[in-house]
Amino acid sequence: MVQNQLLNDMHTDLANVIGRWVTREGDSSTPIENLLFFRRDASTAPCACMVEPSIVFVVQGAKQLLIGDQFFAYDTQHFLLNSLDVPASSQVLNASPDRPCLGLVLKLDLRVIAELITQSKLPAPCEHTMNGSTALGTMTPELLEPFCRLLALLDDPCAIAVLAPLIKREIHFHLLRSDLAARLWHIASVGSQSHRISKVIHWLRENYAQPLSIDELALHAQMSSSTLHHHFRLLTSMSPLQYQKWLRLNEARRLMLNERLDxxxxxxxxxxxSPSQFSREYGRQFGVPPKRDIAALRFQTNTIEEASSSGNY
Structure with missing residues (x-):
């Protein structure tokens, strides 16, 4: 009971900070590197996104992440941990203008995790087989308290450069003591299958426009083609080819929307x-042909901007 009240008080404090920082619906960067805030004023349908290695907290409301056929619903009692760059869909389950869904994202530093594993006296967790790149952890005061101190630095900008790296290192330490410690040990261990898949994902993100050879990709990962395919699908819920296609289509969408490419x-x-092949695959991915999709997105963007400028958003 005491722990629940302590968590409630901490979430209230964090919601007040994030609410002051993000006054309109959307995502917001902060002066603290790799720390982002988000605000949603209503429940939403699933929206495609790329989830980076990160920890995600909801301090008010509830959200859900969909990866393949897996669902991860999280609220103030649970946090979301993602260990790889994975295409997913994000959905807000509980939010209203009077009580928006508020939260934060802190990108993980796997190098810090590897250093802590090497330097600390923490016992290695029991063997644990990863069935995916994403999992839910149980929120504790020990994990949440350093986040309260991290966000408090926003009111003391001169202290951010000195204290933020120390607090973020402490947060990583507490993650290694959480109920998801085994997952972090596994992904940070050089030579593990997860570490190798992480290298493959990094290569794909840097070279998505290049022709894809599974044999060459397997050689890069020091795995057999069948092992690569198996573990890649296990961790991302898609094949390497599907992952590359997702990257290509979403980048093309960005280029047409933001840079106005045809x-x-x-x-x-x-x-x-082949533009015709592109259009077919784009339609399967987003449900409508490219031109119609971009026109709808531009209309939606213009409507939001007009509402915002008139004070109705």
Whole structure:
């Protein structure tokens, strides 16, 4: 009972800070490196996103992450931990204008985790087989308290450069003592299958426009092609080819929306040889052809901007 009240008080404090920082719906960077805030004023349908290695807290409301056929619902009692760059869909389950869904994202530093594992006297967790890149952990005061101190630095900007790295290191230490410690040990261990898949994902993100050879990718990961395919799907819920296609289509969408490239130019830029093939795969991914999708997104963006400028958003 005492722990629940302590957690409630901490969440209230964090919600007040995030609410002051993010006054409109959306995501917001902060002066603290790798720390992001988010605010949603209503429940939403699933929205496609790329989830980076990170820890995600909801301090008010509830959200859900969908990866393949897996669902991860989290609220103030549970946090979300993701250990790889994974395409997913994010959905807000509980939010209203009077009580918005508020939370934060802290990107993980796997190098810090590896250093802590090497330097600390923490006992190695029991063997644990990872069935995916994402998991839910139980929120504790020990984990939440350093986040309260980290966010308090926003009111003392001169202290951020000195104290934020120390507090973030402490947060990583507490994660290694959480109920998801085994997952972090596994992903940070050089030579593990998860570490090798992480290298493959990094290569794909840097070279998504290049032709994909599974044999060359397996050689890069020092794995057999069948082992690569098996573990890649186990951790990301998709094959390497599907992952590359997701990266290409989403980058093409960004190019058409933000840089106003036409369909053919965007298709060639991300590695497609045929605009018609690109359009077919784009339609399967987003549900509508490229031109119609971009027109709808621009209309939605203009509507939000007009509402915002008139004070109705």
């Amino acid at each position: 369909v053919a130019s965007a298709a060639f830029r991300v590695g497609y040889e």
